[in-house]
Amino acid sequence: MIALTRNHTREDILSEAARLFARAGFKGTSLHDIAVAVGCSKATLLYHFASKDALLLALVEPAVQELRALDGRLATLDGEDARATAIDGFVDLVLRYRRQVTLVYDSLQAAEIPRFPGIDALAERLVRAFAGYSDEPVDDIAARVVLSGICTVVIEHGDSDGIELRDALTTVAARVLRPNPRPRQES
Amino acid sequence: MIALTRNHTREDILSEAARLFARAGFKGTSLHDIAVAVGCSKATLLYHFASKDALLLALVEPAVQELRALDGRLATLDGEDARATAIDGFVDLVLRYRRQVTLVYDSLQAAEIPRFPGIDALAERLVRAFAGYSDEPVDDIAARVVLSGICTVVIEHGDSDGIELRDALTTVAARVLRPNPRPRQES
DNA sequence: GTCTATAGAAGGATAGAC
């Protein structure tokens, strides 16, 4: 295995790029900025990654991979199981990839970033799962508010981790996306 | 009043800039892009606005102004009144200034944008009001999730307005930020 | 693998004609 010789520089580049992209955005961070943070030259960056876009892709790829895995798990579940799995899985994923979240998330709306194929449809399925596959418009909106709200809060919260934030987020999600929101009639 | 001669170009610039900034971000939109959209030259843009930053400021200023007004109104209220006013007022404001919301909101986290003085403290007060001035950490997180979630959902929803979205958003906010977290019944 | 040097494009902003 060549994996023994872990490339320090490459890892450093990914780490610093994640930090800077999260702080100032993709367009707001230049290769020069990253090079200074890492302590190398711009040419070195472009030796390890073919382009700035490629660096972004490499950075976000693991997060997207895991998001796809979660999406796959959801496909085998339905109703309450899907909702619970979606909430826990998504909160966990966002907390572990907090620095990448901004990037993935921005690629959805602000087209500031190269898109990831199929991510839109995946996001919609996640919304559906969060909404418990309800047909009520208000449940759809609730799901979207919570989904995006979780992302933003985690991003803002910085790197101060802890089990508390995780619990708070799942609690909040459960509050909005509760099984029986309507005491009136059934759909 | 010179207000009779409403400057078409200036208005067009603001309008197109709002559209493009919302789509691709501040850094992701060049003066060239705006000029093409408006149908004028870059020099014309910079005749009407001293700089790209000044254009942004002019664009967002009314929204910030109204946000400050809402903040002032909240200062005279407390508890439930403050929460209800904050929710209704904020949803209304975000819906009316949906194109500017991205910009104001991004100025909070991603430092991609020139900051507005005092906006951080204002945002914190808004969070406090949304949380009903509760001391429970989970209520604080809930307030932040809803606050940011509302922004993102409105941004994503495009310009398709309607009373439905407004009602859905206030309903969702009420669900999370309800006065008594314990009882399972709705208000 | 990492560097310096530089190409080539695009960005914001200014000068001056009309």
Next chain:
DNA sequence: GTCTATCCTTCTATAGAC
């Protein structure tokens, strides 16, 4: 007020030495 032309900076990316 609006334009063209231009300046200067910054950016991504490449070339080639070591």
